[in-house]
Amino acid sequence: MTTNKKKLLITASLSPQGRALFDERGDIETIEFPNLISTADFVALLQQQAPVHGVALGATGFGEAQLEASGDMKVVARIGVGYDAVDVEALSRRKVPLMIAGTANSPSVAEQALFMMLTLAKRAVELHALVKDGQWASRFALLPFDLFGKTVLVVGFGRIGTRTAKRCLAMEMTVQVYDPYVSAEAIREAGCEPVSDLDAALPHADFVTLHCPKTRDTAGLFDAARIARMKPSAYLINTARGGIVVESALYDALVAKKLAGAGLDVFEQEPPPAGHKLFELPNVIIAPHVAGVTREALDRMGLQTARNMLSVLDGEPIRQNAVNADVLD
Structure with a gap:
């Protein structure tokens, strides 16, 4: 050399x-x-x-x-x-x-976030199992629902959050954005509604999708208190980083039916330990941190x-x- x-x-x-x-x-x-x-x-x-x-x-x-x-x-x-x-x-x-x-990789992560929303809304995993298990007659007990007309709160409006918002707008959703580092004007120009108070916005969201980096400020951002502000029919999507959501608090909310479901591409510990209690819940879909790895x-x-x-x-x-x-x- x-x-x-x-x-x-x-x-x-x-x-x-x-x-x-x-x-x-x-x-x-x-x-x-x-x-x-x-x-x-x-x-x-x-x-x-x-x-x-x-x-x-x-x-x-x-x-x-x-x-x-x-x-x-x-x-x-x-x-x-x-x-x-x-x-x-x-x-x-x-x-x-x-x-x-x-x-x-921002288009790929945005697609994964939308995929997780659709999978949960359309109850894809449950309905797939229902047909395979010969439970056709009980299908009306597991009715899916539309993204159309629903409100999604995008937390973080950077490279990925902006693309996710575009895809949600295409689904004719109301898109609200929380990002203290982006001006309200820029958010409005993107066709979205800026929110300055995360806690005040959470009770109105049907979906919350996380696209912020993991920092000292965002570690544990969605703890028990914040998850409790979400409505029981809402879904939480995390394709950002493990540790932004406190997994024990998420599990407790899901088991108590205080949250409808969750989509997780990332975990506090990666890979997560075998037998992780979130794995057993039918209203949770998971992936091995591959949202941006198409x-x-x-x-x-x-x-x-x-x-x-x-x-x-x-x-x-x-x-x-x-x-x-x-x-x-």
């Missing part, structure tokens, strides 16, 4: 399209590491390969220990948009940008991740995809 080559550690889930961008470059060396790697093994790998100039992360955590082990980190990238496993403050102290995949989204995210990393290394960073853009100044 020549002295001016940049060494990048790339998680195994990066798409071939992203890898191809690196392969085209004579000044880049890539080394693959497993998607599921322990913290100790990852630190050891960084030390072994140091200096490492960039990493493309799946679910692997990254912070001070990894920065120290890398020797000369220039860019950290997430193959996705969530970054709760990354110590952004540690990166910022060393002027290392954290790059995320922008809008690459075939097409993986291709888009891989390409964007490679472009993000190369833009930083080339001195022309894609600023809108940097979480801590101030380090680029």
Whole structure:
């Protein structure tokens, strides 16, 4: 390897399209590491390969220990948009940008949120089982209902929340939006109704769909008190991050019939433990944190991740995809 080559550690889930961008470059060396790697093994790998100039992360955590082990980190990238496993403050102290995949997976997550709403509203799981079990005659005891005319509260109006809102508007729903970081004018321009008080809005929503990042402010956002503000006929959808919803409180509300159902793509612990009590409830649909991991989204995210990393290394960073853009100044 020549002295001016940049060494990048790339998680195994990066798409071939992203890898191809690196392969085209004579000044880049890539080394693959497993998607599921322990913290100790990852630190050891960084030390072994140091200096490492960039990493493309799946679910692997990254912070001070990894920065120290890398020797000369220039860019950290997430193959996705969530970054709760990354110590952004540690990166910022060393002027290392954290790059995320922008809008690459937002259509996929928005579709999953709408899919979960429809699946619950149309009672797809229950009616499927009813036909298979020879219970045709009891179908009118499990009547589905329409999204048409219902009110959905979108919590978080960023890349994914805005796309989810568009899809809900297409279903002729009333779309309310809670996001303290987006102006009421921008929300109205998108055809939605802004709400400034989350607690006041919850009792009026037929669906609540979460699209906010997990931060100190949003961890545990939907606890027992907040879930209790939702009406018993309402549904809660979480395709954002585990830990925004307190799962024990959600379970209690569902069992007590104080909430109609829930759709969960994410969990407090991932993977969740075997025998998780939410698994047994007929009004809960679950997925293994794949809302943003469709075939097409993986291709888009891989390409964007490679472009993000190369833009930083080339001195022309894609600023809108940097979480801590101030380090680029």
